[in-house]
Amino acid sequence: MIQSPDSPELQSLCDYLASLPDDGTWPEEALQRCADAGFFRWFVSTDGGFGWSSTDIAKGYLQLSAANLNVTFILTQRVAALRRIAGCQNESLKQRFLEPILCGKLTATVGISHLTTSRQHLGKPILSAVETKDGFQINGVTPWATGADGADWILMGGSIVDGLGNADGREILFVVATGNPNVNVKPGFDLIALSASQTGAVEANNVTVPHSNIVAGPIEQVLTGNGGGAGGLQTSVLALGVAKAAIDFIESESKNRDHLAPAQTALRQQHQSLLKDLFEATGGSTEVTAAEIRSQANSLALRATQSALVAAKGAGFVTGHPVGRWCREALFFLVWSCPHAVTQANLDEFAPCNV
Numbered sequence: 001m002i003q004s005p006d007s008p009e010l011q012s013l014c015d016y017l018a019s020l021p022d023d024g025t026w027p028e029e030a031l032q033r034c035a036d037a038g039f040f041r042w043f044v045s046t047d048g049g050f051g052w053s054s055t056d057i058a059k060g061y062l063q064l065s066a067a068n069l070n071v072t073f074i075l076t077q078r079v080a081a082l083r084r085i086a087g088c089q090n091e092s093l094k095q096r097f098l099e100p101i102l103c104g105k106l107t108a109t110v111g112i113s114h115l116t117t118s119r120q121h122l123g124k125p126i127l128s129a130v131e132t133k134d135g136f137q138i139n140g141v142t143p144w145a146t147g148a149d150g151a152d153w154i155l156m157g158g159s160i161v162d163g164l165g166n167a168d169g170r171e172i173l174f175v176v177a178t179g180n181p182n183v184n185v186k187p188g189f190d191l192i193a194l195s196a197s198q199t200g201a202v203e204a205n206n207v208t209v210p211h212s213n214i215v216a217g218p219i220e221q222v223l224t225g226n227g228g229g230a231g232g233l234q235t236s237v238l239a240l241g242v243a244k245a246a247i248d249f250i251e252s253e254s255k256n257r258d259h260l261a262p263a264q265t266a267l268r269q270q271h272q273s274l275l276k277d278l279f280e281a282t283g284g285s286t287e288v289t290a291a292e293i294r295s296q297a298n299s300l301a302l303r304a305t306q307s308a309l310v311a312a313k314g315a316g317f318v319t320g321h322p323v324g325r326w327c328r329e330a331l332f333f334l335v336w337s338c339p340h341a342v343t344q345a346n347l348d349e350f351a352p353c354n355v
């Protein structure tokens with residue numbers, strides 16, 4: 001069991017994750033090993049959890065994501081479901097789900113981004129919930145759910161509509177079984193990175209959700225509060241994990257190539273300074289906002305991985321070299337869980353208006 005971010009057990013798990021081939025296959029065994037090592041217990045302070053602090057969780061995620069972003073990303077989506085369930089008021093649902101998730105016997109992922117960062121311009125809900133006597137009737141699609149095919153349950157977000165399809169602004173979070181015949185888990189997209197995360201859309205066709213499967217709501221802005229919204233600090237840690245892998249690579253190359261040392265030193269300093277801001281923020285400081293940290297982490301992930309490609313030269317451009325994969329993975333942070341403040345800060349950096 002991994003009891004702290006400094007434990008040798010975490011190091012050996014990371015060594016194993018880093019050794020896995022990047023062959024696009026769903027990492028079933030790796031995910032099970034993480035669960036068996038107590039990974040999900042980091043996030044819960046009662047009911048058999050280890051209750052790690054936010055800073056220790058960030059330290060753990062940093063090591064995991066530097067070793068294997070794909071597995072770590074899938075874990076974050078499962079943790080998103082776990083946190084919502086652990087923090088919910090529905091005690092009987094908590095009883096049914098919590099310990100099975102913590103010990104890795106049951107898996108749940110999330111399809112919630114259409115409530116915050118996806119399909120917001122459409123002006124009408126893409127996953128609607130009509131209130132019935134016994135619960136809710138769900139129809140529509142969640143456009144993004146990571147690893148839904150490999151999960152037993154999906155925690156989804158729906159917008160309450162009346163019989164005519166008019167939304168009233170309230171939302172619910174609920175769980176549906178992937179084995180429900182009215183739930184259609186579509187095949188994962190062919191992505192430019194992380195295709196092995198099996199991320200795809202999930203359709204709901206007249207899915208009946210009883211009150212016993214409601215996690216939160218109906219309420220406006222159901223994602224605010226427990227579990228946080230989009231672009232939280234832990235999304236930044238994953239970007240910094242990829243940056244770390246790239247900077248470590250440049251450092252190892254610079255041992256024989258002196259001219260790479262200044263770039264390595266500069267990137268390492270930026271990484272350490274950003275990590276300091278991040279750990280202060282996870283410790284409660286509000287001096288630097290989560291959006292500022294995330295946009296800078298996105299920038300560093302791109303610059304560090306592309307610097308690593310410069311160092312690896314043509315060899316790094318050949319499929320199979322890890323540097324090429326890190327470059328593609330760094331792009332992911334430009335689109336995943338990015339609230340407007342983050343995308344705007346990244347655009348301002350890439351396309352400055354006052355040059």
Ligand SMILES: Cc1cc2nc3c(=O)[nH]c(=O)nc-3n(C[C@H](O)[C@H](O)[C@H](O)COP(=O)(O)OP(=O)(O)OC[C@H]3O[C@@H](n4cnc5c(N)ncnc54)[C@H](O)[C@@H]3O)c2cc1C
Nearest residue numbers: 077110111112113117118119121144145146199335336337
């Ligand atoms: C690999 C991956 C895994 C993910 N996993 C999950 C997950 O497990 N769970 C989860 O909940 N979410 C997940 N997400 C979703 C993610 O967090 C973001 O919500 C998503 O990337 C936002 O992109 P979108 O294409 O849906 O955005 P949208 O805003 O829906 O944009 C889609 C298209 O709509 C058009 N458009 C956008 N804005 C406007 C506008 N204002 N006016 C007119 N047209 C417009 C553009 O042509 C754009 O290409 C994942 C995303 C990725 C890429």
